[in-house]
Amino acid sequence: MTLDEWQRYVVSALVEVDDEGRWASSEFGLLVARQNGKGEILLAYDLLHLFMFPRADKKRKTILHSAHEVKTAVDAFERLAGVVESVPQLMSRVDNIYTANGKEGIVLKRREGQRNGDRLRFIARTKKSGRGFTADIRIDDEAQEESLQANNALAYTQSQITNPQALFTGTVPEDGVNDSEVWEALRDRGRKGIGARTGWMEWSPEGSDDPDIADAIEPGDLDALVESNPSLGWRMPIETVIDQLERANTDPDGYLRERFSVWPNRRPVEAQALSELDLDRWRDSEEPDASLGDVSVIAIAAARNAAYCSVSAASRFDDDTIFVEHVRTDRGTMWVAEFVKSLKADLGDALVVLDSKNAAMILVDLERAGVKFLSMDMNEVAAAHAMFVEGANLGLIVHRGQEELTQSLSSATTRKIGQAGMTWDASDPKVPVSHAQSVTWAAWGLRKQEARPKREPAPPPPKPAVLTRDSVARDETNLNHVRF
Structure with a gap:
């Protein structure tokens, strides 16, 4: 391949x-107009993960390549099988190439220490496809056709993977035709830079993300x-594109969508x-210059x-502010x-707080x-929420301006928890x-820690003394009965 x-x-x-040896992007989106050679990228990506990047722990690596239709998935499989x-x-490393309908894939011979050889499977996306698999690498082609239900069926295949990666490729969806919530959400995260491990690339006219431009x-x-x-001019002849342009007068919006990848962001609506x-x-x-102090508290929250899980921390900014x-x-x-x-x-044996019901899967x-931790009960979770909202509204809680944190707070609503109060x-x-x-629980944990009474250190024990029989008078301690 070239x-x-x-x-x-x-x-x-x-x-x-990244510095820890993980994929820099745990999710990656590629938007490019049709017939530019996206399939060659997917083919190269399949080959790289199947043959060049085995798991270090000798466990089987699974690559799950999906498309919105069976024929698209089969076409990708046939291209890969042809190269291999x-x-x-x-081929010397291949154990079997499966061509049966619905079971298309390649399984490699077992590496030393393996029970099962690495594999790559091709499937068509449905509400149930992917269930039963654990996928290290996930490829979702034609992502503009991916529904939330299909995404949910595949997303949890990576729940137990320590270094997963998901690649989404597609074109601009058509409003009212394509079920593209997943693809649009990834686009928004990528364009806005939300998520340190979200990668996004697109080839589109400058300013095409702005609805006015x-x-x-x-x-x-x-x-x-x-x-x-x-x-x-290379894979795509200019003459062909000119012919498409001449016929575009019947559907100019379709031409801009399919050939130019014009996909403006949604116009902002009044925030509620x-x-x-x-x-x-x-x-x-x-x-922006604030940092964690000497006395800090760590909090864990799970979806x-x-x-996914989040870890945050809190410390004193000054006497009044957290x-x-x-x-x-x-x-x-x-x-x-x-x-x-x-x-x-790193934070000097910081206190760890969590809601044991929320983080039940992490406790063991x-x-x-x-790691010792302080578990919050329902009343404390509600109190933490009330304290955080009140403190933030009074300007008594500060932060570095992390966009992902502000986005989470902007999107968060509240729900009642019994008679205790509210939570996010x-x-x-x-x-x-x-x-x-x-961050809410971390701020509460800091207040909780400060409210604990400080224990006075125990006095040192008396110095040892030696008693002899001659040093004991009649009315003094009898060495036969003294307790040591």
Whole structure:
């Protein structure tokens, strides 16, 4: 395979790693107009993960490649099988190539120490597809056709993976036709830079994300055509594109969508308050240079389905003000115990607080790691929420202006918990509420820790003394009965 320069650029970004050796992007979206060679990128990506990046722990690696239709998934499989079968070095590592309808895939021979060989499966997305699998790598082609239900069936295949990656590729959806909530949410996270491990690339005309500018883009704009089609003049003949342009007068919006990838952001609507938190006051309380102090508290919050967890911390900013910081949010739960153990040590044996019902799936891991924690009851969760909202609205809680934290608080609504009061709840399943929960509980934990009475150190024991029989008088201690 010989990739074009722009294709190599995409693939190189996909395999970037961070300082901990994890994929720099746990989710990645690629938006590019049709027939530019997106399929070659997917083929290269499949080959890389199947043959070049095995799991270090010798466990089976599973790559799950899905498309919205059976024929699209089968086409991707046949292209991959054709490459593998044509290269003897690759075929020497293959145990079996499955071609039966609905079971298309490649299984490699077992590596030393493996029970089962690494595998790549191709499936069509449905509400139930992917259930029963654990996928290290997930590829969702034609993501503009991916519903929330289909995404949910696949998302939880990566719950127990410590270093997952999900690649979404697609084109611009058509309003009212495509079921594209998942694809649009990823686009918004990528364009806004929400999420430290979200990657996004798109080839589209400059300014096409702005609804006002996008309306002014014309189908005959040659600069926009070049910006939107990285394979123009190489894989894509210019004459063909000109023919498409001449016929575009019947559907200019379709041409802008399919050939230019014009996909403006939705126009902002008047924000509705989802909670009593004053978001303007929250933004005014930004302290970019603030940092955690010597006495800090760590809080853990998990999503209801344990798909991800958040860790935050709080400390004193001054005598009246609390500083809160979102530290990390990531998929699954298996990373939490060791991460919190390390963070706790870095912060001087900081107190750890959590809601044991919310974090039930993490408790055993914390105990095994030797991390002691303070569990909040229902009344304390409600009190933490009330305290945080009141403190933030009075400007008594400050932060560094982390966009993902503000987004979580902006999206969070509230729900009643028995007779105790209120707590945070998600209004949008695509925006984690655990950021808001964890900083709220961290601030409460700091107040709780400060309210605890300080224990006076126990007096030192008396110095040992030696008693002899000669030193004891008749009315003094009898050495036969003295207790030591």
